[in-house]
Amino acid sequence: xxxxxxxxxxxxxxxxxxxxxxxxxxxxxxxxxxxxxxxxxxxxxxxxxxxxxxxxxxxxxxxxxxxxxxxxxxxxxxxxxxxxxxxxxxxxxxxxxxxxxxxxxxxxxxxxxxxxxxxxxxxxxxxxxxx
Amino acid sequence: xxxxxxxxxxxxxxxxxxxxxxxxxxxxxxxxxxxxxxxxxxxxxxxxxxxxxxxxxxxxxxxxxxxxxxxxxxxxxxxxxxxxxxxxxxxxxxxxxxxxxxxxxxxxxxxxxxxxxxxxxxxxxxxxxxxxxxxxxxxxxxxxxxxxxxxxxxxxxxxxxxxxxxxxxxxxxxxxxxxxxxxxxxxxxxxxxxxxxxxxxxxxxxxxxxxxxxxxxxxxxxxxxxxxxxxxxxxxxxxxxxxxxxxxxxxxxxxxxxxxxxxxxxxxxxxxxxxxxxxxxxxxxxxxxxxxxxxxxxxxxxxxxxxxxxxxxxxxxxxxxxxxxxxxxxxxxxxxxxxxxxxxxxxxxxxxxxxxxxxxxxxxxxxxxxxxxxxxxxxx
Numbered sequence: 227x228x229x230x231x232x233x234x235x236x237x238x239x240x241x242x243x244x245x246x247x248x249x250x251x252x253x254x255x256x257x258x259x260x261x262x263x264x265x266x267x268x269x270x271x272x273x274x275x276x277x278x279x280x281x282x283x284x285x286x287x288x289x290x291x292x293x294x295x296x297x298x299x300x301x302x303x304x305x306x307x308x309x310x311x312x313x314x315x316x317x318x319x320x321x322x323x324x325x326x327x328x329x330x331x332x333x334x335x336x337x338x339x340x341x342x343x344x345x346x347x348x349x350x351x352x353x354x355x356x357x
Numbered sequence: 358x359x360x361x362x363x364x365x366x367x368x369x370x371x372x373x374x375x376x377x378x379x380x381x382x383x384x385x386x387x388x389x390x391x392x393x394x395x396x397x398x399x400x401x402x403x404x405x406x407x408x409x410x411x412x413x414x415x416x417x418x419x420x421x422x423x424x425x426x427x428x429x430x431x432x433x434x435x436x437x438x439x440x441x442x443x444x445x446x447x448x449x450x451x452x453x454x455x456x457x458x459x460x461x462x463x464x465x466x467x468x469x470x471x472x473x474x475x476x477x478x479x480x481x482x483x484x485x486x487x488x489x490x491x492x493x494x495x496x497x498x499x500x501x502x503x504x505x506x507x508x509x510x511x512x513x514x515x516x517x518x519x520x521x522x523x524x525x526x527x528x529x530x531x532x533x534x535x536x537x538x539x540x541x542x543x544x545x546x547x548x549x550x551x552x553x554x555x556x557x558x559x560x561x562x563x564x565x566x567x568x569x570x571x572x573x574x575x576x577x578x579x580x581x582x583x584x585x586x587x588x589x590x591x592x593x594x595x596x597x598x599x600x601x602x603x604x605x606x607x608x609x610x611x612x613x614x615x616x617x618x619x620x621x622x623x624x625x626x627x628x629x630x631x632x633x634x635x636x637x638x639x640x641x642x643x644x645x646x647x648x649x650x651x652x653x654x655x656x657x658x659x660x661x662x663x664x665x666x667x668x669x670x671x672x673x674x675x676x677x678x679x680x681x682x683x684x685x686x687x688x689x690x691x692x693x694x695x696x697x698x699x700x701x702x703x704x705x706x707x708x709x710x711x712x713x714x715x716x717x718x719x720x721x722x723x724x725x726x727x728x729x730x731x732x733x734x735x736x737x
């Protein structure tokens with residue numbers, strides 16, 4: 227059973243989103259996603275300052291098996307990326323919700339955050355995908 | 358649900374992730390593909406390869422038949438020695454690659470790929486009709502590849518504590534009169550690429566990883582006991598995922614990916630497996646290969662090492678400046694090297710440097726001669 231923390235929001239493309247006190251959001255991929263990918267060996271993150279649309283492909287996670295796009299859950303400007311992943315891509319397998327965060331955005335349209343799934347809805351979604 | 362090997366329940370018990378491979382339900386990994394890869398390079402791992410097709414060829418004309426059927430020459434072999442070869446069509450295209458073991462003058466054993474089983478058997482049977490040869494598939498046999506620097510010693514331990522059918526003696530000791538000392542002793546004497554058999558178990562010092570080790574063929578009903586005995590010796594289960602990265606690092610071709618019926622051995626780095634001498638041996642595909650060689654081969658298979666971070670993948674385009682383009686046939690992250698590597702088919706005039714198109718961006722790659730890794734040592 228996948229780990230799905232209650233305090234995060236989720237997308238159907240398996241990103242997690244944490245809303246910070248300053249209004250920025252931190253984005254990563256879920257435990258379920260890393261499990262599907264297998265051993266992660268390379269991560270390509272976007273440039274700081276890049277403007278992203280909601281649903282835009284903004285990063286690539288490559289496992290031994292396959293390359294997988296990461297989609298921006300909401301529109302916004304990239305304020306930070308996680309440089310640690312360049313040298314330690316395996317953090318994604320070990321700590322998907324913590325040290326393996328991928329990027330931080332300043333949302334340009336914060337109400338979009340209401341479109342994201344809560345933990346229960348995401349759990350139901352991955353259960354339905356399995357069938 | 359696909360075909361299942363005699364070890365299927367063992368895989369489930371070890372929490373394997375099961376995927377379809379050529380109609381077989383096979384373990385892709387048991388947790389971490391990369392850890393399994395390192396386990397084989399550094400210690401010992403085992404693969405269930407019972408899905409592969411084992412074919413016994415027997416009869417008075419078996420040698421003559423193989424001289425016709427395959428591009429390499431079984432006359433190179435001493436008794437019990439194995440040969441890697443391609444089986445070609447009349448156009449020189451590769452129907453399959455295979456290993457053939459010369460067991461005695463009237464018995465050769467071949468192991469061919471699972472994904473090509475039906476067409477291989479049809480072809481072999483058609484070609485065999487003109488010879489005094491019987492072709493017998495051995496689906497009742499399981500096959501376990503034990504590979505790694507400590508693989509052989511672990512197998513010796515298991516053989517010392519097992520009976521003639523590979524059934525492990527639970528106490529770990531020897532059962533007088535029933536132990537397989539004969540096979541153990543024969544196995545201990547095997548040079549690379551030789552095989553022995555006794556008591557229904559066949560052991561070849563062959564593999565598909567670039568490490569030392571054995572491939573063990575035994576009755577399916579005895580396979581689980583052998584598997585568990587090997588587990589008991591610390592041999593870890595390895596899935597097909599790591600099998601692919603290990604063989605790629607070892608510079609070994611994968612049929613259907615690096616070559617197929619439209620590709621000749623000269624275009625996939627396998628000319629070394631074509632026995633041109635003696636010139637009088639008219640193996641299938643020879644005329645086409647000679648013509649191709651005389652005209653000049655337009656493409657070659659090379660190794661690539663990506664200079665940037667990233668991962669090379671099958672079918673990525675390779676740009677050779679001033680010459681043309683090619684394609685990656687097998688690309689992956691190489692766990693032993695910590696870099697992306699590939700086999701790529703490129704124009705014959707390709708030099709030392711190329712660029713690879715990864716999602717629309719060109720990345721420099723160095724051209725190398727495979728293998729990339731042998732016995733856990735980088736060769737690049």
